[in-house]
Amino acid sequence: MAPGVDEEAAAIENKELPPSKPEAVKKVKPPKKDKPPQGPGKGEKGGAMKKETKLGLAVSKSEDFHEWYRLLVLEAELISTYSVSGCYVLRPWAYQLWEAIQTWFDGEIKKLGVKNAYFPMFLTKAALEKEKDHVEGFAAEVAWVTKAGSSELEEPIAIRPTSETIIYPLYSQWIRSHRDLPLKLNQWTNCVRWEFKDPRPFLRTREFLWQEGHTAFATKPEADREVRQILDLYAMIYQDLLAVPVTKGLKTEAEKFAGGLYTTTVEGFIPDTGRGIQAGTSHCLGQKFSKMFDIGFEAVDQQRQLCWQNSWGLSTRSLGIMIMVHGDDKGLRLPPRVAPTQIVIINIPNAKLSEEARTAMASKCSELEALLRQAGVRAECDLRENYSPPWKYNHWEVKGVPLRMEIGPRDMENGTVMLARRDGKAPKEPVKFDQLLLRVPQLLEEIQNSMYTSARTEYDSCIERATTLDEFKAALDRKHMVLAPWCNGLKQEDDLGKATKTAEAMGAKSLCIPFEQPELAEGTMCFYTGELAQNWTLFGRSY
Template structure:
């Protein structure tokens, strides 16, 4: 299993390669995470706090997710567009929830602007005045727009990918004639977000509905996919799909004439996921050797490394490595050759382990003679000798197995952290044990506020994560763990990022 004692880099390995991590995931998670994202070449720190340079190794993963999602929403007839990043103060006032995080442009050169301009934290108020202009009749509906862009939310306690002042995301905004159409799209988009996490990033998530206290400001309701980080005992919101109802339609007068000639207001949705996805992937799969990439999102799925020996047929080994890369690439496997002769094979092994490449192929003198390669899995360290004639078929199987194994291991670890409770004492005990808590709840906003107040401390307060769509049976007479009132649903609680 990833992160096992056998996989930890030894002190000798660190001295020989200079690549070993100095912090353990289980001992100092925050420092470990900071080391991994830099040493694996995902980011570089920038000279403005909370802003990070996303290096090619992270952007390549983002592009794979983007390609998948963009193709899927286009099947739903969503059109891509782009709106300016600047927002007038008067328009932004409609979304007060972002006020503490908004960055403002107050000067142009040396001239103080009469009206400061905000940099978008989200685009509802940027886009919807134009929805009002473009939507006139029922034939203009549905309107489904999406933009790939960055947004700025000035974070006081930044963390790469998880909470950064500027981050990449997609944001979809749609308008419908009926609530039924809007409701259907909310769930259709949420399923795509589940696919991103579970089928691409190999991270288990829970689909559910946010509480009234935790929903997006101005939304009728918010749905989300929620992940969990066992090492920290914190939930993390993976992506959100909001039904905005008619709230913004009222604000911006987005009206249309229906097929009966009557004036009506549109029903709206907004939905987004961001580069936070990459941070969640690192947290869930990374180990004490560095990053662990699921094959589906790895820009390099297989790294091929020649293992020369003194007096051996070095040219023959190099030729075999080059031919192997060509064969794999022609078969649709993303493979590269590390032909650098100024680094020893051991250094290369550590380097590509740090970067999380799913499979390493080694070819030495023995492999050349036996017409085989040695494959080494990044997820569990297993070594397999594969005949050249079976190489493509066997590597595809291995990559599929690594993808599934990463998900299975992550789900097992997540599930071991879930605790079902029924009373306040059980809740506090589970919270102190860093559990993801499933509890019967009365769904009262004042009760959630009370739970937050009663659990406030150094680690942060507990709050609702989501009420899962897949609801366990709630026996008649079940009471809320926090209020003693009749429970109406099961809800996940915990501390979160």
């Protein structure tokens, strides 16, 4: 969960986000409180409205990716900065995206018999350190409470970096018999890992939101089955909701969850930076934790046995991955299935329009908004008169709303609207009022599919095969992932990272052993060691 960062990237990304929005992005100031908003096309004395517009982002994604991302999360009103370094406020636009993921996934795990609970965020030092291999993976990131008011605590209390050592002592109390199994609990909560190197909104923050599932079974096949069920749900979140392609696979021994038996993962990729990113993990913990915490049960034959356990988690990092994959120089591009607003309705009056006509136009916008909402479309009207239509177009483009509906005087006469797609895959489309309830859902589904298809095509184009170290390095230099025959050596993977590190970039590491494996011919040798290869493994530089 804590991949390395090369020095140059760290130098760029460690910059704290500014407390206010950049001056390079022009804004229209709202009217002063003692003056009512002016109508479209009119200034304070009836003159023409100033042609002020909200611009897109001041930095191009292709020219300076890290600065582009920094500006985007601010301009799209996803976050605000906070007085504690490495912590950020999730504004409603971001939190609604997280709620869309939460609502879908929560429904799916409940179908599997999982129930939600909540466990305290504090744990004792003794509890945290009970499982040595486990705590070593988080030791540098654990935050400690040492004082209460002016009094020093007798013993420091840790804030959870993860909850295994909080939950499992209770499982040892709750599980007594095979009748108590399976036990399947999940919690939606926050987590604290005190990052120092590279704080970045959504991707690497000192506090983040996530869900963590903790389950116990009588047999290993039951645990194995659930590991893959959860991983499939994570893949669906990315591919079906966020329109982000991922690869499902098994983590190598070097990259698996500390203290676990094995780890499965969904791995994303950011083409603009040439880096893979761990998107969600589902772990089989085996019986190591159950032995450590005495989580056992009386089997049907009255013999005492240890439970088989799993843990699995997905965090708000998922939002960062979606932003980086789909965003462009105008701002966010949101997949319709998770967009808080799927279509924004904007009226386009002009200076010559009568007050009666302007009122009728606004009324029609509100009427269409209500009809769309009744049909299950998340629609929103923007009838603000103290902002020009171009400013509003750009405002909603930065926020990534999939569809924009425009209604002007001529549209009112013709009984039509103009629909503009945020994904830019088609020109504006005129649609009759009475066809909107049919056409808007169709367009939203087209946009969802188009976004995934485009991202999938780019993702697949960024995977190369290599059978020699020279081919491997050349693919990395092209900012690609590399699929290569691998010997599965633990030390060899560490050596490979050192061998592929350059002055400009971090070394490569394994992303996963994909479940979908190309044929591995008998006698195929590892591209790095020359030993017999065990499988094809996906490598890359990573976050």
